[in-house]
Amino acid sequence: MKILVCISNVPDTTSKINFTEGDTKFDTNGVQFVINPNDEFGLTRAMWFKEKQGATVHVATVGGPQTEPTIRKALAIGADEAIRVNAEPTDGFFVARQLAEVVKNGGYDLIIGGRESIDYNGGMVPGIMATLLDMNFVNTCIGLEIDGNNATAMREIDGGKEKLSTTLPLVIGGQKGLVEESDLRIPNMRGIMMARKKALNVVEPVDAPMPTQDQKFEKPAAKGPVKLVEADNVGGLVDLLHNEAKVI
Amino acid sequence: MPVLVYTESDKGKFKKNAFEVASYAHKVAQELGDIVTAVAVNNDEHETLGKYGVSKVLNVSNDQLDTFNAKAYANILAQAAEAEGAKVIILSSSADTKFLAPILATKLNGGYVPNVVEAPMSTSPFVVKRTAFSNKGFAHTEITAKTKLIGVSNNAFGVAENETAVNVEDFSPALGDGDFTTRSVEVDKVMGKVTIADADIVVSGGRGLKGPENWGMVEDLAEVLGAATACSKPVSDLGWRPHSEHVGQTGKPVASNLYIAIGISGAIQHLAGVSASKTKVVINNDPEAPFFKAADYGIVGDAFEVVPELIEKLKEFKAQNG
Ligand SMILES: Cc1cc2nc3c(=O)[nH]c(=O)nc-3n(C[C@H](O)[C@H](O)[C@H](O)COP(=O)(O)OP(=O)(O)OC[C@H]3O[C@@H](n4cnc5c(N)ncnc54)[C@H](O)[C@@H]3O)c2cc1C
Ligand SMILES: Nc1ncnc2c1ncn2[C@@H]1O[C@H](COP(=O)(O)O)[C@@H](O)[C@H]1O
Numbered sequence: 001m002k003i004l005v006c007i008s009n010v011p012d013t014t015s016k017i018n019f020t021e022g023d024t025k026f027d028t029n030g031v032q033f034v035i036n037p038n039d040e041f042g043l044t045r046a047m048w049f050k051e052k053q054g055a056t057v058h059v060a061t062v063g064g065p066q067t068e069p070t071i072r073k074a075l076a077i078g079a080d081e082a083i084r085v086n087a088e089p090t091d092g093f094f095v096a097r098q099l100a101e102v103v104k105n106g107g108y109d110l111i112i113g114g115r116e117s118i119d120y121n122g123g124m125v126p127g128i129m130a131t132l133l134d135m136n137f138v139n140t141c142i143g144l145e146i147d148g149n150n151a152t153a154m155r156e157i158d159g160g161k162e163k164l165s166t167t168l169p170l171v172i173g174g175q176k177g178l179v180e181e182s183d184l185r186i187p188n189m190r191g192i193m194m195a196r197k198k199a200l201n202v203v204e205p206v207d208a209p210m211p212t213q214d215q216k217f218e219k220p221a222a223k224g225p226v227k228l229v230e231a232d233n234v235g236g237l238v239d240l241l242h243n244e245a246k247v248i
Numbered sequence: 249m250p251v252l253v254y255t256e257s258d259k260g261k262f263k264k265n266a267f268e269v270a271s272y273a274h275k276v277a278q279e280l281g282d283i284v285t286a287v288a289v290n291n292d293e294h295e296t297l298g299k300y301g302v303s304k305v306l307n308v309s310n311d312q313l314d315t316f317n318a319k320a321y322a323n324i325l326a327q328a329a330e331a332e333g334a335k336v337i338i339l340s341s342s343a344d345t346k347f348l349a350p351i352l353a354t355k356l357n358g359g360y361v362p363n364v365v366e367a368p369m370s371t372s373p374f375v376v377k378r379t380a381f382s383n384k385g386f387a388h389t390e391i392t393a394k395t396k397l398i399g400v401s402n403n404a405f406g407v408a409e410n411e412t413a414v415n416v417e418d419f420s421p422a423l424g425d426g427d428f429t430t431r432s433v434e435v436d437k438v439m440g441k442v443t444i445a446d447a448d449i450v451v452s453g454g455r456g457l458k459g460p461e462n463w464g465m466v467e468d469l470a471e472v473l474g475a476a477t478a479c480s481k482p483v484s485d486l487g488w489r490p491h492s493e494h495v496g497q498t499g500k501p502v503a504s505n506l507y508i509a510i511g512i513s514g515a516i517q518h519l520a521g522v523s524a525s526k527t528k529v530v531i532n533n534d535p536e537a538p539f540f541k542a543a544d545y546g547i548v549g550d551a552f553e554v555v556p557e558l559i560e561k562l563k564e565f566k567a568q569n570g
Contacts, residue, residue, distance in 0.1 A: 014516050016384075096350075118381075121363055126350070127354070128350045130351070139347040158446065159445070160438055161435075163435075164430055164431065166430040167429065177491055211360075211391065211393030214380075216388040217386065218388075219385055226543045226544065227545050229546070237561075241529070245545070247448075247506040
């Protein structure tokens with residue numbers, strides 16, 4: 001089985017978000033970039049398939065040279081090879097189209113992406129990719145077993161979960177649950193040394209439309225101070241929620 | 249060219265979000281001078297959509313569709329959009345709809361923007377405002393593709409009544425085996441409980457509650473409020489509560505009208521996922537807990553004293569206000 005894990009390079013979850021150039025760009029100043037958390041769960045599940053079922057694991061990202069430390073980290077965790085499509089990922093369809101090209105050229109059976117990138121929260125790249133490639137697709141995937149050509153996937157639904165049965169080739173949009181937090185791996189020295197010798201292939205993008213374009217960004221309005229209610233006046237809170245906030 | 253809206257059903261009844269997306273579609277249609285056409289699957293309460301400005305309903309009845317199937321549903325909506333010549337399609341933010349939306353957008357060669365929080369800022373060019381960076385920012389996104397798909401955030405636009413006469417037409421899209429290559433085997437859903445996605449009010453507990461045995465009061469509070477229950481990430485990692493209750497940046501997003509956080513410190517990753525909620529209440533015994541900075545109302549106190557008292561006061565309030 002050949003697996004491709006799609007990795008988006010995102011600001012660390014603790015990052016402060018600012019915009020620059022007249023609020024048209026995300027300000028990367030002082031921001032630490034990491035593997036998108038949803039993709040890290042997927043990568044870790046892929047490592048399980050590698051170790052238990054002999055799968056080959058490649059990782060791919062669409063991004064400029066500045067994303068290389070993030071994909072090197074994926075190699076240090078244990079992926080066999082990496083592909084970087086040398087283009088700015090500004091639109092979900094554009095990114096999906098690039099990754100679909102990587103999939104076609106590499107002949108992958110299983111493509112693991114994340115439920116969403118935590119930066120632009122598009123939640124669309126895996127679904128678009130699957131449709132372009134005419135492959136099966138499972139979103140918000142929280143469990144995946146592969147047996148030959150058959151796949152059993154668990155997906156999160158509103159208020160519970162659903163078990164699905166499908167076949168390879170398959171694309172998933174994964175999240176926590178694919179593996180647990182405690183299964184995540186921190187690259188060790190040996191992994192980091194090995195990663196330096198692994199292939200990181202840079203390919204140029206194919207032409208693709210960009211059906212959406214971010215024109216401008218803004219930050220949420222500053223919040224007023226919290227209204228504190230004394231612990232011995234809980235009734236006062238009920239009053240505020242009813243008369244002022246009008247939410248009960 | 250009507251504005252097309254997908255109004256979701258659950259067991260033959262419209263979900264709450266169906267009325268919200270219908271209201272949103274009506275607003276867009278008004279701006280474009282068009283009418284609203286809804287697509288409803290295995291539902292016969294079509295008249296109720298008229299209340300929210302829907303003029304026409306494409307009624308799909310098909311036993312094969314009793315269980316949601318993303319590919320098949322996307323195919324139905326694509327055929328409906330083509331049959332109606334619709335160029336603007338309004339969708340909700342439910343898990344099912346977020347599953348089918350990218351498939352649908354690709355089939356229609358459209359531009360899809362999720363997490364939209366208000367009516368379009370302009371329709372020519374077509375620009376919508378959406379959340380980005382897990383609620384730490386907003387983007388004004390232009391959809392340049394001919395076909396535009398808008399995913400409306402839960403509770404962001406609200407429900408607006410616009411009484412309209414409804415015309416129902418049966419619609420029988422062609423579906424083939426290829427639409428059912430992914431099959432549902434089993435659905436495991438808590439019955440009779442409000443889900444986080446649908447809830448107006450969410451009551452959430454953190455590590456400050458010390459252990460799973462103390463969740464009774466969280467559930468009781470949720471019950472008086474008709475709320476859904478949720479938790480912080482460590483609480484689900486520790487197995488005190490199911491994963492499906494984990495909210496935040498890496499968990500479920502919350503966009504309720506009221507979010508009550510009990511014994512939750514307010515880490516940036518937690519706040520990122522819940523700050524779209526309109527009113528936030530924090531109960532925490534540490535006045536320095538970061539959540540107070542992000543909250544509207546707060547009580548500095550011991551949850552084990554404050555919460556039972558709050559339940560009592562709410563019961564009294566309910567008794568007086570029906
Ligand atoms: C990549 C990444 C992603 C993450 N994603 C998420 C996410 O999606 N969601 C999420 O929630 N977290 C997430 N986290 C974890 C986050 O950083 C925090 O660790 C977590 O939110 C803390 O949970 P907590 O507030 O329940 O616990 P704590 O931080 O331990 O806070 C407990 C709080 O309870 C209060 N307390 C204690 N006793 C009482 C009492 N008797 N009465 C009232 N209050 C009391 C304390 O004062 C304290 O403020 C993520 C972290 C990382 C690194
Ligand atoms: N630039 C990118 N490079 C590689 N994979 C990506 C990129 N952007 C998104 N993805 C994948 O698609 C998933 C969903 O991303 P999005 O649609 O951007 O929210 C991510 O979790 C990744 O797996």
